[in-house]
Amino acid sequence: MSTITHRLPQKRHLVTELPGPKSVALAERRQAAVPAGLGSGVPVYAVDGDGGVLVDVDGNSLIDLGSGIAVTTVGASNAAVADAVAAQAHHLIHTCFLVTPYEGYVAVAEKLNELTPGDHEKRTALFNSGAEAVENAVKVARVATGRDAVVAFDHAYHGRTNLTMALTAKSVPYKHNFGPFAPEVYRMPMSYPYRDPLGDDGVAAARRAITAIGTQIGADGVAAVIVEPIQGEGGFVVPAPGFLPTLAQWCRANGIVFVADEVQSGFCRTGDWFACEHEGVVPDIVTTAKGIAGGMPLAGVTGRAELMDAVHPGGLGGTYSGNPVACAAALAAIDQMETLDLCARARAIGEIATSSLTATAALLAADGREVIGDIRGRGGMIAVELVRPGTSEPAPDLAKAVAAGALARGLVILTCGTYGNVIRLLPPLVIDDALLREGLAILGEVLAESA
Template identity: 55%
Template sequence: MNPVPSPWQPAARTDRRNPLTTSMPTVRPDRRHLASGIPGPLSSAFEARRRAAVARGVGSAVPVYAAAADPGLLHDIDGNAFIDLASGLGVTAVGNAAPDVVAAVREQVGLFTHTCFLTSPYSGYVEVCEELSNLTPGRHEKRSVLLSTGAEAVENAVKVARAATGRSAIVVLDHAYHGRTNLALGMTAKNAPFKQGFGPFAPDIHRVPTSYPYRDPQGMTGEEAAQRALEALERQVGGENVAAIVVEPVQGEGGFIVPAPGFLPALQSWCREHGALFVADEIQSGFCRTGAWFASEHEDLVPDLVITAKALAGGLPLSAVTGRAEIMDAVQLGGFGGTYGGNPVACAAALASIEVMRTGHLVDSARAIGDTLFTRLRALAVRHPAIGEVRGRGAMVGVEIVEPGGRRPGAEAAQRLAKACQQRGVLLLTAGTHSNVLRFLPPLVIPPALLNDAVDVIEECCDELLA
């Protein structure tokens, strides 16, 4: 009879290291490198296993399987090294496996991995909330709640707005993206693939036109675009019913749209006049990404609530809602919660990430990245009429591809360009309501040589495919 293993001595287990990864080189290249076709044989083998185990609805932009990462590089299991212009959809701003973040995570994992803050609190949660109070716009007294995902934070921001105002209507913008849970999907604009077949969605969510300078009537100012939106709001909803207007200061998935100057301040002024909350979804644009700690700062906005996630914790799942103390405290005791919200390991990662952002001057790094991208990509646009616009802020840059001779979205050309870049070792993704925007979200620690090499590849692909 086999003895029962002691709880302090784990039972023997099968070594589950995958034999497919044994051919990874011990020394990783420090530049773009193609060791196989894309995908390579090991990634292809895993893809076959994936089809038998992973739900079909889970998509991936590139058919390669990650093995390791360095600042600005993503290595796959076949030994290929890609220049990373995606940073995990804007998550790894401080770099993938940043040493200070790794050290903080290791230390916390060695102490405890979970208690649930609702059961037994811990200092890391409080310290992250203190940092958020100091960093988010405005010097007023603030409170925060920590959660796990961006969509969860969006839903909790809606809860706060409704509790604080006693109203129910939530107003969002055209082209918005706020997540994939039911309420967040109701706030998201794009139907396929995000919303198709998943309704009905939560009620009392209303969409109004945004400011999209490239596609608005020529010469429309931010104030005029705001008037258009507010007239629709008053007509469709009624100002006295609005709990909050929720905006992305730079729209991400919708196409990296930067509203015309004056648009967002006009919406904020309307909120103050009508007793509604002005909520900034900074999930993608926050934490140095746009050349400021938060994109709201570019127009001196001071939101009532700020929603954060993505880059907050250096790759671990953590999100937050931060807002005016009297507004956040309108939620009754027990009204906030979630088993994994503010996990201690994620909090340790967040504190380390914020310190890297601060001491590494990543606000300045984002501006330098933006200078490089705007200079080179706008020069490329002069040569190629299919590049309709290069836009963005800091290291959050979008290139809208159109059909030559007009402004009709060029989704197929954008997809071909992204795929061609991937085949040459540059991880470039698309975005936009019409899937026609190339999006640039490099890590804020990407070496300049890698960034310029990536743009060299993009230039080559544009010269071949857009000629």
């Protein structure tokens, strides 16, 4: 990674217990003003962030291994992104692209057409969130194919709108009591090597799903198959080799739109610009968001020109979609990813994290505490699946205890997984080695104590 100068000291520094008194006071205000349905995993209130640190209202400096769920890839206040946002805001904060278009939108579309896999002709439409991107990808696929059915997978997460809740697998907290959901959504078995009887045979796992699709729907009724190349909320599940290519080839042979949901895994996160590149998969449509704009709300749907152009004029868009300030942030963030070679940096982070976690697992196992069932992921998207000692039974209480213990020491980590038993690491890709290693050391200590 090229040298980057951080505005804030890149060190952990605690001046109060966590949460501190000012965070506690804000929590009391929040209780009276914000609905209970909005939960927060970390009970501290942030006021600043840079590189690999977050600073809370009490002046505590925390190591950030969450990146706002893979959003602040280039840091929470990257100077180049901040400057681009300020410059744009001084001229044009908003005008709807559907009314008066502007160059920034076109420039972001051009960049996404260039960066996403495949050398075919592409088009890009911009939106505000990952869920919007997914929903619009489905709209495009249905119009382009004239079919209705959409296939998603076990452990999938695609959003919180009505249609994307239907695509999402996990009920609590995402779907519980929010139905009825959009129809013509079908769920198929995923390749989850740690828990799948087929293990590392991705081709067989894909054929299992294809057989089920044929039985339940029929290929000629399917508009789209949508899959996360590495599943996010479902537990950072990395499908076995061959699963994605086999699915993509079958979709192509049957006129089905293959949609790669790269909302969490895109933009250098896994060591490639997009996770599907790892096996050379070229999707028909790619959905993006999160890391795209350095923290500003923006999302994209990039697809084959003939698919994207199939939608009638006025069929896509929204008032804020592709906002000028968000577009300026995206162009600056992508430039930072290229300049700093954050793909290479993600791969280095993955090597450091995997090595540290493997050593921790070995130490725990030697002591008879085999609570780390699986270490998986790619690049800066690494997970630890926690289980009850000596079994594969999920241990969600242990995951909660580890996250709480890490926070008490000034380390922000996230949990996820269908069974709530996965610790996920999503550090900003601009974190320095010393801070990363310190965070991993803390995680190892907390795992040992909690186990």
